[in-house]
Amino acid sequence: MTDVDKQHVTTKSFTESQANYGEIFDQEGYLQQYYGAMLSKTITGSIKNPLFEPSREFDDHQKEDIIRCVRFKIRNLKFYIEHILQDMQAPVKVLDIGTGPFCGNVMYISAFEKVESIICSDYVESNRNYLKDLISATTSEQKGRFNWPQFMSIVYGDKSTNFVETFREKCRKVSHVDLSCLSEGLSDVESSGPYNIITSEWTFSEGTKDLTEYEELLKRCNNMLTVGGALLVEDVLEETFSTPEFGEIDIKYPSVWISEPWIRDAMVRQGFVVEQINLFYNNERNSPHFDGLGEIFVWATKIKNV
Numbered sequence: 001m002t003d004v005d006k007q008h009v010t011t012k013s014f015t016e017s018q019a020n021y022g023e024i025f026d027q028e029g030y031l032q033q034y035y036g037a038m039l040s041k042t043i044t045g046s047i048k049n050p051l052f053e054p055s056r057e058f059d060d061h062q063k064e065d066i067i068r069c070v071r072f073k074i075r076n077l078k079f080y081i082e083h084i085l086q087d088m089q090a091p092v093k094v095l096d097i098g099t100g101p102f103c104g105n106v107m108y109i110s111a112f113e114k115v116e117s118i119i120c121s122d123y124v125e126s127n128r129n130y131l132k133d134l135i136s137a138t139t140s141e142q143k144g145r146f147n148w149p150q151f152m153s154i155v156y157g158d159k160s161t162n163f164v165e166t167f168r169e170k171c172r173k174v175s176h177v178d179l180s181c182l183s184e185g186l187s188d189v190e191s192s193g194p195y196n197i198i199t200s201e202w203t204f205s206e207g208t209k210d211l212t213e214y215e216e217l218l219k220r221c222n223n224m225l226t227v228g229g230a231l232l233v234e235d236v237l238e239e240t241f242s243t244p245e246f247g248e249i250d251i252k253y254p255s256v257w258i259s260e261p262w263i264r265d266a267m268v269r270q271g272f273v274v275e276q277i278n279l280f281y282n283n284e285r286n287s288p289h290f291d292g293l294g295e296i297f298v299w300a301t302k303i304k305n306v
């Protein structure tokens with residue numbers, strides 16, 4: 001982005017960006033752009049990939065970043081999910097916060113026998129409807145271009161499990177959630193708890209207003225979990241803004257700036273013990289679309305009520 005371009009970039013307030021968010025979300029485009037990219041056989045991939053149609057013009061370097069980042073994300077979350085579930089007794093109840101249209105990790109969770117039920121949730125109605133359609137459709141009439149069976153078998157390395165079927169069977173509800181208004185925004189998911197596992201990917205720093213609200217959200221997660229339950233959060237590290245994936249890209253949406261030491265301490269203050277933190281660094285600071293340092297993955301266990 002040139003200096004002249006930068007002058008045209010407008011920064012939205014948190015309230016404005018939240019209001020605008022739902023209008024522009026394109027479920028198919030989002031899945032293609034971030035997750036379809038992983039199916040490229042090579043990183044810079046000249047190979048034709050039917051699940052990758054980016055809605056933005058990316059240069060090779062940006063494509064590499066997306067592919068590496070999402071591969072790292074799935075690899076880590078898969079590892080955490082396996083380890084968390086290994087130590088848990090059936091029946092396990094799971095809540096995912098801010099599922100969006102991406103249900104790869106909750107689909108993977110649904111295939112474990114000891115998992116009894118999953119609640120997905122999102123702020124945006126069209127995202128909730130995308131998931132509801134996926135759950136209610138029969139395989140032959142699955143809407144949309146994103147090929148879930150193909151994605152799951154390649155990315156999660158299991159060709160024998162029908163993840164779409166196990167997800168349909170165990171996902172009991174797709175709830176409304178609004179992290180920007182914690183006093184009321186969690187009531188739907190709170191009423192279906194308590195949970196043994198809460199997961200969330202790429203949502204907390206986008207949906208909350210500041211560090212105080214972010215920490216209040218960690219406290220509310222504590223309240224929704226059983227003692228011994230697991231909280232698994234993936235977020236963007238040290239990011240102050242992102243640009244919308246679709247629509248006008250000359251808008252900056254604010255993001256809560258979280259660092260590793262801060263989230264580690266906040267987890268402890270809110271009744272968790274941190275089991276593991278993984279970091280992934282990339283070059284987002286050089287991109288006009290984001291200014292994060294990379295990704296952070298936190299796996300924590302609730303040890304007491306707060």
Ligand SMILES: C[S@@+](CC[C@H](N)C(=O)[O-])C[C@H]1O[C@@H](n2cnc3c(N)ncnc32)[C@H](O)[C@@H]1O
Pocket residue numbers: 018021097098099100101102122123124127177178179180181200201202203206207208
């Ligand atoms: C970057 S997407 C992540 C989607 C998915 N979890 C993933 O990892 O691909 C961010 C998600 O946060 C949701 N979100 C934004 N504001 C929110 C809010 N105030 N409360 C709850 N979710 C919100 C969006 O609807 C969107 O699905």
